[in-house]
Amino acid sequence: IFSMFRGLVGSKALTKEALQPVLNSMRDHLIGKNVAADIAEKMCDSVANKLEGKMVGTFSTIASTVKQSLNDSLVLILTPKRRVDILRDVLEAQRAGKPYVITFCGVNGVGKSTNLAKICFWLMENGFRVMIAACDTFRAGAVEQLRTHKTRLHTLHPPSMHGGRDGVNLFEKGYGKDAAGIAMQAINAAREQRYDVVLVDTAGRMQDNEPLMRSLAKLITVNSPDLVLFVGEALVGNEAVDQLVKFNQALADYSNAENPRSIDGIVLTKFDTIDDKVGAAISMTYTTGQPIVFVGTGQSYPDLRRLNAKAVVHALLK
Amino acid sequence: MVLADLGRKINNALRSLSNATIINEEVLQSMLSEICRALLESDVNIRLVKKLRENVRSAIDFDEMASGLNKRKMIQSAVFRELVKLVDPGVKAWQPTKGKPNVIMFVGLQGSGKTTTCTKLAYYYQRKNWKTCLICADTFRAGAFDQLKQNATKARIPFYGSYTEADPVVIASEGVETFKEENFEIIIVDTSGRHKQEDSLFEEMLQVYNAVAPDNVIFVMDASIGQACEGQARAFKEKVDVASVIVTKLDGHAKGGGALSAVAATQSPIIFIGTGEHIDDFEMFKTQPFVRKLLNMGDIEGLIDK
Numbered sequence: 232i233f234s235m236f237r238g239l240v241g242s243k244a245l246t247k248e249a250l251q252p253v254l255n256s257m258r259d260h261l262i263g264k265n266v267a268a269d270i271a272e273k274m275c276d277s278v279a280n281k282l283e284g285k286m287v288g289t290f291s292t293i294a295s296t297v298k299q300s301l302n303d304s305l306v307l308i309l310t311p312k313r314r315v316d317i318l319r320d321v322l323e324a325q326r327a328g329k330p331y332v333i334t335f336c337g338v339n340g341v342g343k344s345t346n347l348a349k350i351c352f353w354l355m356e357n358g359f360r361v362m363i364a365a366c367d368t369f370r371a372g373a374v375e376q377l378r379t380h381k382t383r384l385h386t387l388h389p390p391s392m393h394g395g396r397d398g399v400n401l402f403e404k405g406y407g408k409d410a411a412g413i414a415m416q417a418i419n420a421a422r423e424q425r426y427d428v429v430l431v432d433t434a435g436r437m438q439d440n441e442p443l444m445r446s447l448a449k450l451i452t453v454n455s456p457d458l459v460l461f462v463g464e465a466l467v468g469n470e471a472v473d474q475l476v477k478f479n480q481a482l483a484d485y486s487n488a489e490n491p492r493s494i495d496g497i498v499l500t501k502f503d504t505i506d507d508k509v510g511a512a513i514s515m516t517y518t519t520g521q522p523i524v525f526v527g528t529g530q531s532y533p534d535l536r537r538l539n540a541k542a543v544v545h546a547l548l549k
Numbered sequence: 550m551v552l553a554d555l556g557r558k559i560n561n562a563l564r565s566l567s568n569a570t571i572i573n574e575e576v577l578q579s580m581l582s583e584i585c586r587a588l589l590e591s592d593v594n595i596r597l598v599k600k601l602r603e604n605v606r607s608a609i610d611f612d613e614m615a616s617g618l619n620k621r622k623m624i625q626s627a628v629f630r631e632l633v634k635l636v637d638p639g640v641k642a643w644q645p646t647k648g649k650p651n652v653i654m655f656v657g658l659q660g661s662g663k664t665t666t667c668t669k670l671a672y673y674y675q676r677k678n679w680k681t682c683l684i685c686a687d688t689f690r691a692g693a694f695d696q697l698k699q700n701a702t703k704a705r706i707p708f709y710g711s712y713t714e715a716d717p718v719v720i721a722s723e724g725v726e727t728f729k730e731e732n733f734e735i736i737i738v739d740t741s742g743r744h745k746q747e748d749s750l751f752e753e754m755l756q757v758y759n760a761v762a763p764d765n766v767i768f769v770m771d772a773s774i775g776q777a778c779e780g781q782a783r784a785f786k787e788k789v790d791v792a793s794v795i796v797t798k799l800d801g802h803a804k805g806g807g808a809l810s811a812v813a814a815t816q817s818p819i820i821f822i823g824t825g826e827h828i829d830d831f832e833m834f835k836t837q838p839f840v841r842k843l844l845n846m847g848d849i850e851g852l853i854d855k
């Protein structure tokens with residue numbers, strides 16, 4: 232895509248007119264890779280502002296200059312400003328004698344429960360004992376889904392691997408009950424039974440559904456988890472932006488706490504289903520500035536990765 | 550309403566034509582840019598958008614066109630034609646036949662809403678007095694059978710499935726056979742979520758397809774899907790004979806443009822849309838009235854048939 236502009240210009244100052252065609256094709260390229268349209272636009276604008284009036288050397292083209300500049304901005308967006316170090320924080324909580332609590336939230340069907348189970352496996356592999364809280368009390372089969380994961384994880388990690396105690400347990404109260412209350416009971420049970428981590432599964436909800444967003448805000452306000460993870464799928468298009476903005480907004484608006492919580496990090500799922508259309512990673516991090524803590528790359532327990540910013544940017548610009 | 554926002558933007562862009570005193574290349578290009586931007590913001594596939602732009606552009610010959618009025622009309626109808634092509638594959642939607650077994654197989658990406666939509670469709674036919682049932686041929690996803698079972702039980706729809714059998718092909722064939730013997734008319738087969746990158750999952754889908762020989766294969770799409778949609782939809786179509794599309798989660802904020810790209814890729818009409826998690830959050834979709842509404846051409850038939 233960039234090759235068609237090679238060799239246009241020698242050494243002179245970059246003008247808006249000279250940059251425009253390159254930037255237009257770059258914007259379309261990013262949109263084609265599933266970056267949200269207005270974010271692709273904004274990124275190109277900021278590259279234009281940075282480059283306008285700059286001198287380009289005889290041997291570099293506008294296209295390569297633009298590409299380099301875009302590359303740098305993309306890497307910057309994907310590089311976390313803040314490190315989320317769950318293992319360290321769990322250890323710290325352990326020393327303080329309380330369980331470390333992670334809440335998973337997001338829209339319907341993105342992979343909250345499955346990736347919760349994968350993260351549970353990862354924590355168990357690191358020697359921690361985990362309590363899963365079944366706080367999706369709405370969707371048919373949600374509780375049984377977690378129970379199945381608990382049973383499988385228990386088989387993979389029998390008590391013999393956890394000092395004779397259960398490595399994983401499920402706290403469930405069936406359907407139709409208040410999710411915030413169940414989370415609280417689960418956290419209390421975990422404290423009493425000395426579990427290291429509580430993973431709170433919540434029901435999927437649309438970001439515009441006010442009653443459901445209110446109840447999520449309540450769950451988070453009442454239980455003040457250590458980490459709030461937003462789960463989003465790499466398949467999502469322009470909606471990525473709206474989802475994150477509105478989840479954050481709801482946590483702020485519907486909480487009556489002094490310092491309302493917001494999303495602390497992102498789990499980007501279904502990364503194995505998108506080939507090189509990796510733009511959702513950009514849309515999500517650009518929107519929130521929050522780090523992608525995990526990437527889901529499949530449907531089994533080990534399919535959990537860290538984001539490789541360089542590789543994502545490479546795929547984006549390819 | 551679905552894509553209403555998109556419709557508004559397109560109409561605004563078209564209106565800019567009427568407001569312009571002279572219509573030249575520049576006016577046309579700026580209107581096209583506006584329309585294309587609206588389509589891209591709604592997740593329509595970028596290649597389809599580019600093609601639409603080229604097709605409209607090449608349908609217009611400024612030298613040959615006479616008056617301003619004529620220009621306007623030609624441009625507008627060229628835009629309409631291309632937009633209609635996006636939504637309307639020009640294929641009649643499949644209809645079940647009364648008094649015989651109609652096997653319907655659901656396929657789609659992980660989490661798109663297949664299992665939920667299976668029950669919605671079954672409930673829809675049951676209320677219209679068809680003898681209806683559900684089969685759970687998802688042996689992979691944790692809790693899949695419980696999910697279908699709970700949904701079906703609540704709606705009082707007979708169902709078939711197994712906690713122990715691991716082969717979806719066995720369950721699907723046994724279920725279909727059993728229900729056919731009992732003279733069921735609408736037999737709906739739910740399958741696991743899958744994606745084109747994993748061959749074994751696609752192979753499994755083909756085996757279920759061959760085993761139950763469905764009369765209709767429905768591809769279920771999440772309205773929020775972006776640019777990856779087209780490739781996935783095309784791959785499903787190439788493996789099994791997808792004949793219908795259902796777009797789910799349109800109760801959210803999503804415009805559903807990505808899902809429209811699935812229509813182009815599968816050459817199959819959208820037959821229903823999902824607008825919530827409850828069993829009756831389900832609406833029949835009619836392409837022609839939808840397009841007319843989208844393009845503000847007057848709500849002739851009424852958009853939705855409840």
Ligand SMILES: Nc1nc2c(ncn2[C@@H]2O[C@H](COP(=O)(O)OP(=O)(O)OP(=O)(O)O)[C@@H](O)[C@H]2O)c(=O)[nH]1
Nearest residue numbers: 339340341342343344345435501527528529659660
């Ligand atoms: N290919 C792939 N599939 C995934 C991944 N993560 C989850 N899935 C699948 O996505 C589907 C939905 O996953 P769930 O974990 O049930 O999603 P959820 O967000 O909990 O759904 P709700 O609770 O109904 O809102 C399942 O079929 C999962 O196996 C992933 O990283 N890759």
Ligand SMILES: Nc1nc2c(ncn2[C@@H]2O[C@H](COP(=O)(O)OP(=O)(O)OP(=O)(O)O)[C@@H](O)[C@H]2O)c(=O)[nH]1
Nearest residue numbers: 339340659660661662663664665742798823824825
């Ligand atoms: N808001 C909303 N949610 C929906 C709609 N249709 C389905 N869902 C939700 O989307 C999530 C996933 O739905 P499922 O029916 O489990 O999806 P699936 O395609 O069967 O998932 P797999 O079998 O794991 O591939 C659930 O939380 C459903 O309640 C809809 O139209 N609107």
Ligand SMILES: [Mg+2]
Nearest residue numbers: 343344367373
């Ligand atoms: Mg879930």
Ligand SMILES: [Mg+2]
Nearest residue numbers: 663664687693
């Ligand atoms: Mg399912």
